[in-house]
Amino acid sequence: MAGINFERQFKDFHHEVMAVVRANMAAKLDEAGDLVRDTMKAECPVKTSALKKSIRVRRDKKGQYIRVIAGDKKAWYIHLVLFGTSNRITKTGQDRGSTSPDNFMQRSIDQNIGKLKQILGEPIRDENNPKTFLSIKQVTDGDST
């Protein structure tokens, strides 16, 4: 019976299937992370370039998600850039105006939302044979049990 065969085949080759899925997911996450990071660097306001230099990508050890990080010890003021400030009054009482929020992180995601959907929504492919889609038949090729 086809159902039983499928179940047996999938169990037998579960590790192979998951290896292909994980490798694919990691590659897609890397591509998505790099895309957002590059746009963020292009969109980031530059004065001393400390903020721009602080933008980096970090993938978790299990490869399940990716983080694009901005801000560090030198660029500690990132929250003031992202969310803005109130009017600044000097000691002599002069109003130096406010800083409008420049949420370049959100903007870099919004700009790439179409591309991100395309990257993360692509069908899973076998990295050894990128022209073919992953299928149970392909993984179990040569085994007809």
Add this chain to the structure above:
Amino acid sequence: MKVLFDAIMVKYTGVTPTWTPASVACTGGLHREFAPQKNVMPYAVMHHISGNPEDTFTERGETYLIQFNIYTDTTSATTLDTIASAFMTLFDWCTLTVTGYYFIDMHRVFQTCYWNDELKNWTYVIQYRIQIQKTP
């Protein structure tokens, strides 16, 4: 997007205007993009962070990310929290009347607060995602 900010302002003041709890608590008023010089705290400023068209073949949708910044210059965060709570009570899942658009929803996506040590004031940031659709 003037009609959207007008709708938010009407929601904030009340239609007549009757003055909502948020506008009563925020004595310095709600302003768009920047507050007048030497405006007395507490006050709030609304910012247009980003917007995306979400069109289909027949429908013209728009999604906006709007941010409210609430500023208070007291060391205690009590006033800040009171105003922020009033804002969230007023705007969470509220209905706006936007001229020329069907209103779909307004939901809170993010909030944070911090003390600005240089300016010696509190900032409360609240972001909302608003979805509207152009009327035919």
